[in-house]
Amino acid sequence: xxxxxxxxxxxxxxxxxxxxxxxxxxxxxxxxxxxxxxxxxxxxxxxxxxxxxxxxxxxxxxxxxxxxxxxxxxxxxxxxxxxxxxxxxxxxxxxxxxxxxxxxxxxxxxxxxxxxxxxxxxxxxxxxxxxxxxxxxxxxxxxxxxxxxxxxxxxxxxxxxxxxxxxxxxxxxxxxxxxxxxxxxxxxxxxxxxxxxxxxxxxxxxxxxxxxxxxxxxxxxxxxxxxxxxxxxxxxxxxxxxxxxxxxxxxxxxxxxxxxxxxxxxxxxxxxxxxxxxxxxxxxxxxxxxxxxxxxxxxxxxxxxxxxxxxxxxxxxxxxxxxxxxxxxxxxxxxxxxxxxxxxxxxxxxxxxxxxxxxxxxxxxxxxxxxxxxxxxxxxxxxxxxxxxxxxxxxxxxxxxxxxxxxxxxxxxxxxxxxxxxxxxxxxxxxxxxxxxxxxx
Amino acid sequence: xxxxxxxxxxxxxxxxxxxxxxxxxxxxxxxxxxxxxxxxxxxxxxxxxxxxxxxxxxxxxxxxxxxxxxxxxxxxxxxxxxxxxxxxxxxxxxxxxxxxxxxxxxxxxxxxxxxxxxxxxxxxxxxxxxxxxxxxxxxxxxxxxxxxxxxxxxxxxxxxxxxxxxxxxxxxxxxxxxxxxxxxxxxxxxxxxxxxxxxxxxxxxxxxxxxxxxxxxxxxxxxxxxxxxxxxxxxxxxxxxxxxxxxxxxxxxxxxxxxxxxxxxxxxxxxxxxxxxxxxxxxxxxxxxxxxxxxxxxxxxxxxxxxxxxxxxxxxxxxxxxxxxxxxxxxxxxxxxxxxxxxxxxxxxxxxxxxxxxxxxxxxxxxxxxxxxxxxxxxxxxxxxxxxxxxxxxxxxxxxxxxxxxxxxxxxxxxxxxxxxxxxxxxxxxxxxxxxxxxxxxxxxxxxxxxxxxxxxxxxxxxxxxxxxxxxxxxxxxxxxxxx
Numbered sequence: 001x002x003x004x005x006x007x008x009x010x011x012x013x014x015x016x017x018x019x020x021x022x023x024x025x026x027x028x029x030x031x032x033x034x035x036x037x038x039x040x041x042x043x044x045x046x047x048x049x050x051x052x053x054x055x056x057x058x059x060x061x062x063x064x065x066x067x068x069x070x071x072x073x074x075x076x077x078x079x080x081x082x083x084x085x086x087x088x089x090x091x092x093x094x095x096x097x098x099x100x101x102x103x104x105x106x107x108x109x110x111x112x113x114x115x116x117x118x119x120x121x122x123x124x125x126x127x128x129x130x131x132x133x134x135x136x137x138x139x140x141x142x143x144x145x146x147x148x149x150x151x152x153x154x155x156x157x158x159x160x161x162x163x164x165x166x167x168x169x170x171x172x173x174x175x176x177x178x179x180x181x182x183x184x185x186x187x188x189x190x191x192x193x194x195x196x197x198x199x200x201x202x203x204x205x206x207x208x209x210x211x212x213x214x215x216x217x218x219x220x221x222x223x224x225x226x227x228x229x230x231x232x233x234x235x236x237x238x239x240x241x242x243x244x245x246x247x248x249x250x251x252x253x254x255x256x257x258x259x260x261x262x263x264x265x266x267x268x269x270x271x272x273x274x275x276x277x278x279x280x281x282x283x284x285x286x287x288x289x290x291x292x293x294x295x296x297x298x299x300x301x302x303x304x305x306x307x308x309x310x311x312x313x314x315x316x317x318x319x320x321x322x323x324x325x326x327x328x329x330x331x332x333x334x335x336x337x338x339x340x341x342x343x344x345x346x347x348x349x350x351x352x353x354x355x356x357x358x359x360x361x362x363x364x365x366x367x368x369x370x371x372x373x374x375x376x377x378x379x380x381x382x383x384x385x386x387x388x389x390x391x392x393x394x395x396x397x398x399x400x401x402x403x404x405x406x407x408x409x410x411x412x413x414x415x416x417x418x419x420x421x422x423x424x425x426x427x428x429x430x431x432x433x434x435x436x437x438x439x440x441x
Numbered sequence: 442x443x444x445x446x447x448x449x450x451x452x453x454x455x456x457x458x459x460x461x462x463x464x465x466x467x468x469x470x471x472x473x474x475x476x477x478x479x480x481x482x483x484x485x486x487x488x489x490x491x492x493x494x495x496x497x498x499x500x501x502x503x504x505x506x507x508x509x510x511x512x513x514x515x516x517x518x519x520x521x522x523x524x525x526x527x528x529x530x531x532x533x534x535x536x537x538x539x540x541x542x543x544x545x546x547x548x549x550x551x552x553x554x555x556x557x558x559x560x561x562x563x564x565x566x567x568x569x570x571x572x573x574x575x576x577x578x579x580x581x582x583x584x585x586x587x588x589x590x591x592x593x594x595x596x597x598x599x600x601x602x603x604x605x606x607x608x609x610x611x612x613x614x615x616x617x618x619x620x621x622x623x624x625x626x627x628x629x630x631x632x633x634x635x636x637x638x639x640x641x642x643x644x645x646x647x648x649x650x651x652x653x654x655x656x657x658x659x660x661x662x663x664x665x666x667x668x669x670x671x672x673x674x675x676x677x678x679x680x681x682x683x684x685x686x687x688x689x690x691x692x693x694x695x696x697x698x699x700x701x702x703x704x705x706x707x708x709x710x711x712x713x714x715x716x717x718x719x720x721x722x723x724x725x726x727x728x729x730x731x732x733x734x735x736x737x738x739x740x741x742x743x744x745x746x747x748x749x750x751x752x753x754x755x756x757x758x759x760x761x762x763x764x765x766x767x768x769x770x771x772x773x774x775x776x777x778x779x780x781x782x783x784x785x786x787x788x789x790x791x792x793x794x795x796x797x798x799x800x801x802x803x804x805x806x807x808x809x810x811x812x813x814x815x816x817x818x819x820x821x822x823x824x825x826x827x828x829x830x831x832x833x834x835x836x837x838x839x840x841x842x843x844x845x846x847x848x849x850x851x852x853x854x855x856x857x858x859x860x861x862x863x864x865x866x867x868x869x870x871x872x873x874x875x876x877x878x879x880x881x882x883x884x885x886x887x888x889x890x891x892x893x894x895x896x897x898x899x900x901x902x903x904x905x906x907x908x909x910x911x912x913x914x915x916x917x918x919x920x921x922x923x924x925x
Contacts, residue, residue, distance in 0.1 A: 210504075214647045218506065222527050222596075282445050285908060287900050289866060290881070294453060294897045297885040374743055378867055381745045384885055394745075401749050401871065410753060414746040422741040 015434035022430020025423035032420065036163040040064060043104035043156035046086060051097040059086045060102060106143065106153035108160040108391045117149060118406040146408040148399050154408060157391040158416055164392045165420055168307050168376040169369035175311025176372075177365055180318025185357070187276035187319070188326025189349050195270040201256040202268060208252035212245035220244075276323065280316045288313050289375060296385045303392075306385040310372050317364045325357035359435035366428030370421045377417050393417050446901040447672065450894050451658055500658050502651045506530075506644045520594045527596035533640035541635050544628035545593055551621045552586045560617045573615070581615055605629055677895035682887055687895045691880070695899065698865050698876035702903075705799035706854075713804050714850070717811025721846075722838060724816060733812070739805035748798040748871040755794060795872045799865075810853055814846040821845075847918050854911035 017023055041048060046059035053073045062069045063086050072083045091099070145154040186195070197205075217224075220241050228234030292309050299305055329335055330353065338348045379385030380394030381401075393413040400409030521542075528538045560578050573581075585608060592604050612618040612625060661678075664671030677687040720729040818824065819842060827841045866878035873879065877896050884892035 211647065214504070214506070215645070218504075218647070219644055222530055226597075285901075285904055286446060286449070287904055290897055290900050291449075293866065293881065293885065294893055297888075297893055298453060298890070370741070377743060378745060382867065382870060382882060384882075397746065397749065401752075407753065410746075410749050414743075414749070418742055418746060421743065422738070425737075425741050 012434045016430050019430040019433060021426045022433075025426040025430070028419070028423050029427065032162055032166060032423075035159055036166045039160050039163055041102055043106060043108065043153070043159040044102040045091070045105055045107040045110060046089075047091050047096070047099045047101050047105075049098075049100040050091060051099070052095075053082075053097075059089075059091065062086060104144075104153065104155050104159065106156045108152060108157040109389065110152065118147065118403055118409070145412050146406065148396070148406070148409060149403070152391070154396065154412060157396055158393065158412060161391055161393045161396065161413070161416070164303060164386075164390070165373050165376065165417070168303070168310070169373050169424070171307040172310035172314065172372040172376075173365050173368045175308060176315040176368060177318050177361065179312070180315035181322050181354075181361060183276045183279070183315070184319035184322025185326055185349055185354065187273045188323035189330050189345070189353060190270070190272050191327070191330075192271045192273045193269045194330075195272050196267045197270065198256065198260060199263065199266050199268050200259045201253060202270060204252040204256040204259075205249065208249035211252070212248040215248060216241040216245040273323075276319065280319055283313060283316050289378065292375060293379065293382075293384055296379065301385065301387045303386050303390060306376055306379060310375055314368055314372065317368060318361055321360040321364050322357055325360055326353060329353045329356055360432075362435060363428055363432040366424055366431055370424035370428065373417070373420055373424070446898065446905075447662060448658075450898045450901070451661055453894060453897070500656055501653070502649055504647070504649055506647055524594055524596050528635075530644055531596060531639070531641075532635050533643040534635065534638055537631070537635040537638055541628065541631040542593070544624070544631045545589065548621060548624050548628050549586065549589045549593070551624050552582060552589075554620060555582055555617070573617075578617070581611065585611055585618070585621075601632070605632070672898060677898070678891040680884075680892050681889045682884075682892075687892055690892070691877070691895055691899065694876050694880055697874060698869070698878060699903070701795065701799055701868075701874070701876065702865065705796055706803060708796070708800045709804040709807055710850070712800070713808035713811050714847075717808045717850075718815050718838065718843065718846070720808075721812045721815035721819065724819075732808075736805050736808050739801060740809060742801075742805075744798055744802040745867045745871060747801055748794075748868055751794050751798060752871065795868055795874055798868050798871070802868075807850060807853070811846065811850050814849040815842060818842045818846040844918060848915075851911055851914045851918060854907065854914065 035042060040063075041060055044060045046063060048058065048060045050057055050059060053075055055073060057071065062071075068085060070083055070085045072081050074081045092105075143153045143155065145158065147153055148157075220237070224234065224237045224241060227237040291313060292306070295309050296306060326349075335348055335353050338352045339345075343352075376385065377392065377394035377397070380390075380392040381398045383395065383398055386392055386395065393416050396409060396413040397417070400406050400411075400413070403409065525538060525542060528542070529535050532538060558575075560573070565572060588604050588608055592601060595601065608625065609629075612622045618625075660671070662671050662673055664674065664676060670676035677691070679685065680687050680690060716732065720726075720732050723729050824837060824841055827837045832841075865876060866882055868874070869876045869878035870882045877900065881893055881896040884890075884896070
């Protein structure tokens with residue numbers, strides 16, 4: 001039998017390809033991802049390959065797994081043994097037989113003490129040669145984007161900063177889309193009337209949530225916090241608590257089956273849509289940047305915390321789109337058919353409705369990543385979110401703000417942020433046009 | 442909504458690290474060393490606790506287990522309260538825990554009765570020489586007192602057992618602890634009793650305790666009716682830095698931020714509406730294409746980048762020195778006696794760069810929406826009808842298209858407003874404008890938590906106003922919507 005060979009994915013991809021700016025943005029994004037993945041091999045002050053005293057070593061690779069790796073080298077002529085700790089060795093001062101440097105032979109967090117105090121990309125740059133003289137740096141060892149006040153290489157900082165920026169986008173939006181899709185889907189699919197359950201089950205579920213929180217976190221709070229303080233098993237205890245909560249809720253729901261008597265058996269509807277919609281409105285009405293800044297001011301600084309907070313506060317857009325799609329989809333024939341065939345709600349949502357609701361979600365994820373990156377770089381620009389020693393695009397730009405001479409510290413990170421945000425926005429627009437022709441302006 | 446914001450601010454407030462009393466009393470008198478807490482400083486602290494309402498329970502009710510104590514909030518020291526809570530959690534019986542802890546506190550108290558000089562003089566060996574040197578006595582007493590303090594801040598059985606052992610040894614070696622030893626033994630017995638009579642089952646029974654209106658949240662929100670007025674009447678407590686009331690520090694700054702926000706949002710609307718209409722009217726013309734590209738680029742440009750670039754170009758001695766770098770007035774020139782017009786004239790150059798940055802951040806977003814909105818309206822039937830009636834293009838655009846295309850742009854007013862307020866942190870920091878955003882930035886650098894919470898609450902409130910305005914504008918523009 002001849003099948004109609006039309007596939008939506010193929011169609012969308014063809015549409016996307018027609019949008020040249022979006023397509024090129026995608027290529028740039030892939031390049032950025034490659035840069036982020038291979039950052040330690042693109043910018044590193046340790047050689048990729050070096051031959052020292054007759055032994056071949058790969059310092060840039062070795063320090064990946066163990067930053068403080070050590071190795072002994074024996075001089076064959078004098079018989080002297082020398083132990084090197086890779087990450088604090090200045091490889092440039094060693095008499096290497098042969099060496100392959102990374103394209104940018106500097107690490108982002110280590111200052112070059114001969115090029116401190118904002119050395120311009122075009123200015124004079126110095127280096128110490130083997131005779132311990134300070135001379136003009138050869139072209140190969142120049143900081144081609146300049147340095148900051150303590151001589152850190154800007155190009156290297158930018159390349160390693162790519163990792164943080166992309167990671168922030170992906171993780172924050174990962175969290176946001178899990179929450180957003182889940183809440184949006186159940187709110188849109190069930191609405192206020194269609195999530196029906198026997199009264200007893202409803203009450204026992206609420207009770208289960210309370211009891212679950214009580215036994216999972218209330219009773220075990222010291223167990224968990226002590227486990228985190230002692231190191232290893234904290235996450236495990238936390239997981240155990242979550243498991244306990246699930247077991248309690250499921251258990252109580254199971255018990256409710258045996259209590260179907262009289263009035264308790266009556267079905268009531270859960271106004272899940274109202275809950276979710278009010279939640280979205282509430283979160284939208286709080287200025288997000290201020291909320292994030294306030295929270296990150298109170299906890300210890302960490303990039304992971306920033307990602308989590310951004311994720312936890314930016315799911316509303318995704319939830320709104322998902323909800324709207326599900327409101328539309330639940331009336332369509334194929335979802336009704338799935339229901340009437342007796343499939344469970346879960347299956348109808350996940351297998352039938354969800355794949356058709358993802359288009360706007362992808363679009364808002366792309367825009368969301370752009371704004372997550374913007375928020376993170378704003379925070380590190382203000383020097384609030386991330387730890388002081390962490391090099392990100394925003395913190396580099398902040399250094400430039402303090403020193404008017406150092407235009408390179410403003411232009412390069414600024415454009416890096418600008419380009420990343422632009423390509424995500426362009427990809428978002430391209431996706432919107434390709435996936436959802438109705439939204440095309 | 443307001444309740445939610447106040448709750449959120451309050452929760453953050455409660456969880457802020459450090460003890461507010463310590464911070465405030467430290468800022469009041471810096472000399473008060475940690476180990477020398479005289480009765481006077483203790484009394485000052487107690488009064489402070491009362492003033493801050495920290496002697497009250499946290500919320501209207503609490504959700505805990507049967508083992509928890511319902512009056513734990515009365516314990517003054519935060520660390521002690523934490524220890525007590527953990528102990529009662531471990532052993533289940535609050536009465537025993539409390540007895541043990543009181544006894545421990547008495548051991549601590551007994552240390553003050555030891556007089557170093559007396560011991561030094563009275564304790565002599567058979568030759569009449571002092572048995573212990575003053576230094577030794579001092580060291581031992583400090584050691585013992587320190588150990589007891591440490592015991593009051595831990596609930597770990599391993600640590601406690603080690604301390605029992607070492608202290609017992611200490612007290613047997615040095616006879617001058619004579620008065621303390623029975624108290625200490627008593628405390629140890631109470632500890633053993635607590636261990637033996639543990640009732641862990643109590644921790645598994647959930648309870649709800651009702652505290653009524655006398656709680657910290659109620660106090661924080663509504664004040665106590667006397668010297669404190671509560672957040673709802675603009676009393677946000679005291680700054681950690683200089684112990685001054687926060688509301689006084691803040692009110693002078695609110696108007697600066699508010700003026701900037703309002704002017705910039707208005708300007709952004711004034712620019713983006715004609716621009717959006719014109720490029721939609723001449724859709725696909727060169728003007729439309731170029732302006733769309735520029736707007737798109739601006740849209741992706743972070744405002745802090747723009748701000749720094751502007752500073753670089755227009756306030757840089759090496760480039761153009763057109764505008765001042767920071768602040769809103771020149772302290773050496775500014776005279777508060779000036780007339781309003783002179784003040785404005787003096788301040789204008791300070792205002793331009795920040796305003797441009799402010800305006801730009803909402804302008805790009807707005808004109809994109811406006812253009813799409815107008816294009817949408819131009820496709821409608823009533824526009825075709827208007828044209829078919831023979832109305833002039835001007836009337837069609839101004840009367841028929843404009844009003845209808847305003848709806849989406851008003852919808853986003855509610856979004857623009859928090860955006861502009863949030864953006865103010867960055868812009869005010871770049872240009873050192875002494876508004877709310879710069880204030881929150883400074884208080885974060887100085888860990889001044891009451892200030893952070895206050896600014897957060899006020900900005901949340903301003904956002905609410907933004908929502909209200911957009912709701913009212915809705916009804917003005919679209920007669921179909923009414924709130925009756």
